[in-house]
Amino acid sequence: MAKKLVIKVTAGADAPERCSQAFTVAAVAVASGVEVSLWLTGESAWFALPGRAAEFELPHAAPLPDLIESVLAGGTLTLCTQCAARRDITEKDVIEGVRIAGAQVFVQEALADETQALVY
Numbered sequence: 001m002a003k004k005l006v007i008k009v010t011a012g013a014d015a016p017e018r019c020s021q022a023f024t025v026a027a028v029a030v031a032s033g034v035e036v037s038l039w040l041t042g043e044s045a046w047f048a049l050p051g052r053a054a055e056f057e058l059p060h061a062a063p064l065p066d067l068i069e070s071v072l073a074g075g076t077l078t079l080c081t082q083c084a085a086r087r088d089i090t091e092k093d094v095i096e097g098v099r100i101a102g103a104q105v106f107v108q109e110a111l112a113d114e115t116q117a118l119v120y
Contacts, residue, residue, distance in 0.1 A: 003114040004035040008106070011120060012043030013056060019044060020061040022120035027062070027070040036075030037109050040098075045083040048094040072097045078105070 007029075009022035026038040046052045053064040071077050072095075079094060081102035091100055110117040 004037070004109075004112060004116070005029045006037045006039070006106070006110045006115055006117040008039040008041055008117070008119045009044040010042040012046055014043045016056070016058045016061075018120050019056070020058045020064070020067075022118075023064060023067040023071070024062060025118065025120075026075065027067040030070055030074040036071060037078065038071050038075060039078045039080060039106055041080040041083050045079055045087055045089065048077075048079040048084070048089060048098045050095055068095070080106075 005026070007022055007026050009019060011018040011022070013019070022038070022044070026036050029036045040048050047056070047064065047068065053068050056064040068077065077095075077098050079089065079098055079100045081100055084090070084094075084100050089100075094100070109115065
């Protein structure tokens with residue numbers, strides 16, 4: 001089994017099931033003791049802002065704010081630099097604990113030894 005899991009979520013409210021799956025897998029992996037790095041890209045970038053996850057609803061899915069809290073408690077949550085810039089999101093705007101980083105960091109994480117990368 002991979003010792004680290006890097007997950008890139010590209011979907012937000014535009015594809016709620018895919019979005020929820022990414023956050024759920026990340027939270028379950030953290031709870032299972034796996035080192036997790038969850039990347040917010042595309043429409044999921046909005047969930048880096050306070051209160052935005054609370055607006056997300058999907059029947060029979062765990063609340064997104066709870067999943068984000070779980071990931072932040074035991075993993076890393078990163079907002080894509082370009083995605084943030086396209087949405088005028090800065091470091092002062094995001095939830096505490098969210099970092100902003102670019103493709104170079106993603107590639108470095110995804111290609112590390114004993115790492116599995118998933119994209120939703």
